[in-house]
Structure formats: structure tokens, C-alpha cells
Amino acid sequence: MKTFNWSAEAEKLWDKNSESWNSKSREMWEEGSRKDIVSFFEKHINKGSRVCDLGCGDGYGSYKLALAGYNVTGIDVSEEMIHKAKALNADTCAEFIKGDISCLSFEENSVDAVLAINSLEWTESPLNVLKEMQRIVKPEGRACIGILGPTAAPRVNSYRRLYNEKVICNTMMPWEFEALAQENGWVKIDELGVYKKASEQLPKGSLPVNLKQSLSFMWVFMLENMKQKGMGEE
Template sequence: MSTFNWVNEAEKQWNDRSKFWNKNSKEMWEVGSRKGIIPFFLKHVTTAKSVCDLGCGDGYGSYKLAQSGYHVLGIDLSEEMIEKAKSQRDSENLQFEKGDISKLNIEKSTFDAVMAINSLEWTESPLEVLNEMKRIVKPDGYACVGILGPTAMPRTNSYRRLYSEEVICNTMMPWEFEQLAKENGWEKLDELPVYKRGADAINLHNLSTDLKQALSFMWVFMLKRTFDE
């Protein structure tokens, strides 16, 4: 009988990766693949709102949100990530907590918006996270979710599943997440495609959305909660 525990293994692996992630996160958010996310967020969610950053890592994205005028709580499963976030990010409207984003210790309808960038793919049940997001945002609240595209290198983390090995990378595609969100109380308002260098050599403008997503490194969705329960 397997003793594999997804949550425990995920925490262990992200603790091990925390130094590498911390070394590179600033560049990703400032000039790399995540540079367009905060401007995209600002288009839809007014400042001075409360935001929960789910799977915040070392907290640089949370810090960017706080810099932009939001009140932010960053949550991550990795103790090492949270320690780095607390020690390096200093802002009166920014807090960090260790937690499982699929089982949040947060009251219903607490936040105006949530952000989850490349974090749902590392959970055993993305649907559970979607439902938690819906629970903790206020009626008509927002969710900004980034899903790794087919060309993203981290997808190699799921390869060993083909040998029946247990892995912590869920190979959900952007179009699968979009359908999942639609079927579970979310409306898509906008989207932000992110491509690897070199994709600009292709005339992407004339491609259909599914072909654009198939070429993407990451696809960022802006969702709005469609109903209250």
C-alpha cells in the first residue's frame, strides 16, 4: 500500500527548492514571465482592496501587490518559503501565513480578490482550490489565476507518472482549467497570454485561442465569481 502523501511531499519539495526560487523570483516578476501580471491585475481590481495570494512562494508577487496599494495575505505550504517571505518583505499591508491552499483557515467572503500564479498545478485537486477561492472571496469577487502552458519546462516534473511513480505536478492544461472554472461558479473576464522567447516570430494574432494556448508558456485568467451560495 502506497504511503505517498501529496501535501507532505509538496511541502518537502518546495522547501528544497526555496533557495533556487528565492534567487530567481524577483527577476521573474520584474522582467521575466510574470512581469505583466500585476498590471493585468490592476486593470480589473481597484487598489485598497484585500487580496489573498495563494501559493505565494517567497512572497515577491505578494510584495508587488502590496506596493501597488492592496492589502495582501500570502499563503504557502512551504515553511521555508514563508520564512523567506517574512524576512525579506517589509510592508504594513502585507502578511504571510503557512497553509494548504486547498483547505484554507479563512472565513467565508473575506477577500475582494485572490491571486494564484502557477500554484493550482501543484495541488492534488485543483477543483478543491477553486472552491476554496470561491468561498473566501466576497460576492462578485475576483480571481487572477496563472496556469502553466504546454511549453513550460516545469511540466517535466510530471513525466515520471508514466512509470507509475507518484508526482506532485498536475498537468492541467489552460483550456481544461478554463472549463473547470466555468463549470464551478466563475466567469472569465479577461486573459493574458505569456510566451517563451522566440514565439514572437510566429504570427500569433491570427491563431485561434486554443492554438495560442497550445503554444503558451503560461496563460493568466481574470475570473469573477458568478453566484453566491
Template sequence: MSETFNWHKEAERQWDSRSDMWGAKSRMMWEEGSRSSIIPFVKKHMAAGDTVDFGCGDGYGSYLLSLEGCNVTGVDLSKDMVDKANKRISSDVPLRFVQGDLTCLPFQDEQFDGGMAINSLEWTEVPAAGLKEMKRVLKTGGRLCIGLLGPTAMPRVNSYRRLYGEKVICNTMMPWELQKLAVENGWEVIDGEGVYKRGVEPHLIDTLDEDLKQSLTFMWLFILEKK
């Protein structure tokens, strides 16, 4: 890529180009795949209210949240994703979608009761800035469910080329790194839960310490609370 590499523009371009592919598989992921445990986890820790879905993609996760009684606003960097998400709007569910950057959100301070950010923080140039922005738009005491791809989510093709010195648009993080980042930026960690690949039986991991559990995950889910 050229010396004038712009993370924001490149991320928008790449996710626009992936919108058809993502839209074709998102329902399966949310209903029976790697994201199927997320909405139950959110329900366990967050009351229904004004909720923002950070990095909403085609809006299927936002739609499922709205069915649980949440008044959902989805935001995504990709215009193509937002266009697809807007097709989910009907008079039966409280949904709206807007285009926006996770590190510069188009919302007021303390606007939302809670939030969800699944595999979106990794796609920011400065993840600490994304956490700060999400904290800004949540009310004090508001909770955020954030999902981060774990060590077994391979291949990490989106970040691999950085090893050659190339510019990439994915900040691969480990769950323990995100946890430390969150605590340092004024969040309290309320709970965590792993999503594992097929074949990993619960009895094989139940006795492990949390750091070992995290090291085996396809995705780790956090519940964070704004202090």
C-alpha cells in the first residue's frame, strides 16, 4: 500500500467489499454458529433499554437485540453494511442504523443505557480510542458486551501481512490484553465467557483458570461496566 495509507478509508473500502459475503452468513452465525451464545449472555447481564450495536455489520445481531425489548441503534463504518441493515427495519421492531467510525461516534455523551461490540474493536487503528468513545456514549453504570476473537480464531489473515511490514487494518489482540486495556481506561470487568471451536467439551475446560480458558477460545466475551 502507498505511503498515504488511510486506515479509516481502507477499512471502509474493505468492509464495503465484504458486505455481500457477510450478509450471506451472518444469520447462521447469530442463530446457530459462533455468535449464538451472545444474545443470551447479553440478556443475563444487561436490562432492556436504549442500546447501541457498535460495528453492527448487516444488522442481524441488532435485530435479535431488538426482539429482546431493546431500542437498538446500530452503527458501522461501511455504508454498504448500513444499507443492508436498514432493510431490516420494520414497524414491528425498534431499530435504526447509521454510518459512523467507532473512534469518532455520531452520538451524544451518555446517550445509551448499554452496548454491544462484537469483533469490531480489532478493526480500529487505535483500540484505546474506540474504548474511550464507547465509554463516552454510555451512561454511568452502563454495560457493554464486547467480543474479541481468541487465539484459536485462525487463520488471522487480516493481520498476518503486518509481519512483512505491510499496512493492515486489523489490530489482533489477545483477551487478556483487552481486559488490561479496559481496566486502564475506566471500565470494570463484570464477567467473561468463552466461545470454543466444535469438539471442545465443557468438562475439558471447566477446571481451568481464566487465562487458560481464554487461550483456548475462538472468541472471548466480556461484560464491562462504565464506572
């Protein structure tokens, strides 16, 4: 039986989808579901900080962060995405590396913050990615993580898991990710709900967070690394 190689299959998928993703990326970041992420990021991370954009795709988020004054390195498993990211960021200081975000090449405590928008769902083990984030982010550093909510489009790429087939998309709900993060050394310090237009009309002010998350298209977490200072140092 042929061994399922998660990274290789993910690279194949995103290489194939790079053109269609690139065609809608700008709209998502400027006017769509991701339009408030950079301002949310700026509330919690100082300008000039070293930031890793994990699962950077075509680099539009990295581009926005670079223009906002951050020192950005984007990482993506897809060679085609990295090619597009470098072209888009030709006039910025952002750098890009092809790689698997579950196995990062950065030294311990070497970055101030990470950004990962809808990318943990596309890893074989989100827990391993969280641990890698904690390893490279400085103590009390930040992680801005976006997880698709229940009202996002159905995850066709994850459906076949119900037949015990290996799939690329590791679907999880925002509350599941929140518990996973809090059980593994991260604390939530802020959050941002993103809703479809129909959900925006519903009164949500008095609802508990878990019900707000249930209505969301995406939930964006700002986490703080609770790793103790001195961990991993000689």
C-alpha cells in the first residue's frame, strides 16, 4: 500500500490551486473575511517585530504586514505559492521560505510573533504546529491564529475521512482549537469574530463566546506564549 505523505499531497493540492487562490486573495484581505486581521494584529504586536506568516499562501497577508512595518518571513508548503509571494513582495522587505510549518527551521525564541490564518487545518497535526510555534516564539510572544468556523463552506477536502481515508484538510472547530491551545502553553488574550452577512444581522452581544463561535465564518485568536523565560537556553 502506498504511504500517504501529508506534505507532498498538500503541496500538490496548493500548487494546483495557486492560481484560483491568487485571484481572490487581495479581495479577502482588503474587503472580505480577512480585512480586519492586520488592524487586530497591530493592537497586540509592536511595529518592527519579527513575524512568521505560517502558511502564507500567495503572500498577500505578508505584504500587508510588511507595509504595516513588520519584519516578515512567510512560509508555505507550495512552491507555486512561494513564487507568487516573492513576486508580490518584490518591493517589500518580506522574505519567503518553502517549508512545512510543522517542522520549522527557526531557532528557539527567535521570533516575536506568528500569524497563521486558516493554515492549521491544513496540517497533519495542529498540535505539532502549536508546539513548533511555542518553540520559535519568545516567552510572552504572540500568535494570531485564524480558524474557520461552522458557517464557512463545507470542507469537501475533509469529508472522505468519514470513510477512514487519509485526507489533507484536518477540520476543527474554533472551540476545539481554543482548548488545544490552552492545554499546551498558550493563553487567549483577545479574539475577533468574522461572520457572513446573514449572521451579522443577528443580535450576538449577550451570547456566550461558544455560541458566537458557532455562528462564525472564522474566529481569530490572539494568543500569548506562556513558555517560561530561559526555556531551551543553555
